[in-house]
Amino acid sequence: VSEQELRELRTLLEAFRDGGVTPEDFVERYSSLWRKLNDEVDSAIAAHPSVGPTLPRLREMESRGEISTDEYLARVQGLYESLSGVQVRPGTAAAHALDHVYAEADAWDATQDTDEPLVSLDELQEAVRQAIRALSDQA
């Protein structure tokens, strides 16, 4: 993912916030960009000599109770710090915020034409505003 694509993502978030893009278009385009960001993280993890093999071991240790959940998160965060070439690092506020947008956009898209949509447009807008703030802070 190039810096230009990250800028494109941010521009898209701002356009949706400002009403410059329809929700349907936003969901379509955002999903594609979010997927690229995550593919980039997966590739970086796979390419790294120690992160890829260590993550499953930490998961096992956490699952068996050998390390606490907080320790698991702290240790994976340390591993993510060593990844190179990723625009949005897992565990950061920006990653959390962008993930929220993705999940809410998917839920909105799946239920928006029903009597009781799972996620309202207001909620999706709020998630987008938070993501814009998180990306600004990251920059």
Add this chain to the structure above:
Amino acid sequence: VYEHSQPANRNEVAPGRRPQRSSADACAPEAVVRRLLDLQRLVGNQATARLVQRKPADIDQTNTLSYDASGKLTNAGAARATGPTRTKAINADLSRGWVTPNEQLIGGHLFGRAFGGPDNETNVVPWSQKTEADFSVVETNFKKQADSDALANAASAKTFTATVKSQATFQDRPDLKVDEAALDKEGWPTADPGRTERIKKFDEVAEHFSGVPTSVTVTVSGLSTGAVSFKPSSADIAPTFARNPAALKQAFVETIRFKRNATETRKLLKMPDWATFKKSPKLRTADDLFINKKLGHVASRHPGDWGVTNSNSPDNLKALETKLEAFILDGGNEQIEGVYVLNKVDVLHYVNPATKLWVCTEPDGTLVASYKLGQNQYDILITKGTVG
């Protein structure tokens, strides 16, 4: 053919009609109430509740079980709600500790969804599992009698109709709210920013629980054996719900549903018969269309994740359903009891740690969502039990 009757409740206004009123009484309290009711009717309970905290409109509906001259029931099933119903919201409040006792409720259809009873607040009320079981017996029996009467009429080529009248009343729940004085009494610091949030949360709780009916009556008439009436006691409808005193305290932390390596039954609610669905569009039920829509969303938005095409063809969706079910049944994929998107829905997550493929269903197996998680989403899922 299923038909909704015109509303019989004195507060109700027939669709398309508005009560005549002069401008002079527009500001009188009664006029305000009338206008709120109009608004509620126009945009629905959920939307109105965002503007004004109030209970749902009382239910007073008349529906029919209609049989043709061959004795066949002609009612068409109603579509299934896909969003966060009031019952789910109430159950979430209970399981998270805001209200006691934690006795989970069920959304009871006063007029069966299979007969066309809408899956919304004009027909569905949260009530106890006991009342749901009791009403199921009543419903089975009156349906059996109606079937029998319809067959008897069919012998002389006559149609048959049974009438089902459903009524429910609701009350606001100010006792479930909290105010500044209550928080003062619990020792909250005056400037604590959490005060507003806690008051807002209990406002939501009060709004949710105002949807628990205070009375319910379902009466079936037109049967050869005479009228059948179902009227559960208020104690049977639901226990007396009260604020959890611990939830008023500043230190209260809500219980979030989260269990790793869960052992709930692994299942996916599937299309009953794809061949019929494919060949006979007219025979598609509301449930069929619901399942088709859910699968269609996954196929169109995340086809690459599941190795299917971006197509809503029955063959493609059947292939997707097969893959999703195999994934759910595979014990190598962890089952996690948790919640989904803004903690709105209690779900079962299924996730593969290597591929990060994920399927999320309601506890009854209804598909909620599915895609390949990002690394960050995966970490949050296995440490907090939530996606979104």
